[in-house]
Amino acid sequence: MLILTKIQKQYGKNAVLREINLQAANGSCVGILGGNGGGKTTLLSVLGGILRPDGGSFTYDGEELFGHEARRRALVGFSPQANPLMEELSGFDNLLLWHDRKAIERGMAEDGAITALGVTAFLKKPVAKLSGGMKKRLALSIAVLRAPKILLLDEPTAALDMEGKAKFYAYLKCFTEGGGTALFVTHDFAEFAHCDQLVFLKDGRLRDIPHPENQAAAEALFL
DSSP: OEEEEEEEEEETTEEEEEEEEEEEOTTOEEEEEOOTTSSHHHHHHHHTTSSOOSEEEEEETTEEOTTOHHHHHHHEEEEOSSOOOOTTSBHHHHHHHHSOHHHHHHHTSTTSHHHHTTOGGGTTSBGGGSOHHHHHHHHHHHHHTTOOSEEEEESTTTTOOHHHHHHHHHHHHHHHHTTOEEEEEOOOGGGGGGOSEEEEEETTEEEEEOOOSSHHHHHHTTO
16 A cells, blocks of 8 residues: 655745645555646655655555665656656667666567557657657656556646557556556546546645546536
8 A cells, every 4th residue: 555644845935745645555546636836746756756855754565665765766657747858869768768678678578568658669769759749658658667566647648649548548557457556647637537536635735535527526626
């Protein structure tokens, strides 16, 4: 089980994360909603090791991950909203910046993550010549290639076309069915159907919410 306890992050006098508490079962996908500037990206960046928390605990199956970077890197895959790719390099060379050749070869196997996300066909191309959707799928491949137990996904389907979204949802389903846990930041009402649990981040705290019945109900959450 993934457990977040009293996580805090402050910028000067601005407490973006006041007291983040969450429990997510293994094999589940948690959708994180909230207004712009509400702290969603900050939360994932703290969990992903990009930002240092000011307090709190992040455990997975009883093991503390804050302060234990080697274990966090082994267990957590993070796909940020911002593009992490080097534009002048090929897709394959971008993968090599993060993973060794054996991991990439496993990912390119018939049942590998690179193949599942439909990335193999454009790995030799310079990233600068790829579409926005191709770049997003390549960035997702970087996050999942190490076979993490936890996936942090910040607007993962942004820029994806229908085919790209279908491949991503199929991969996410396989990931959670295999016992993985995903934290999924999204603004898209249609994506709520892929989440087992929904939480709303407001005033630096998370609260559980029911699945909205329609788009209007989803929009009302932000009022």
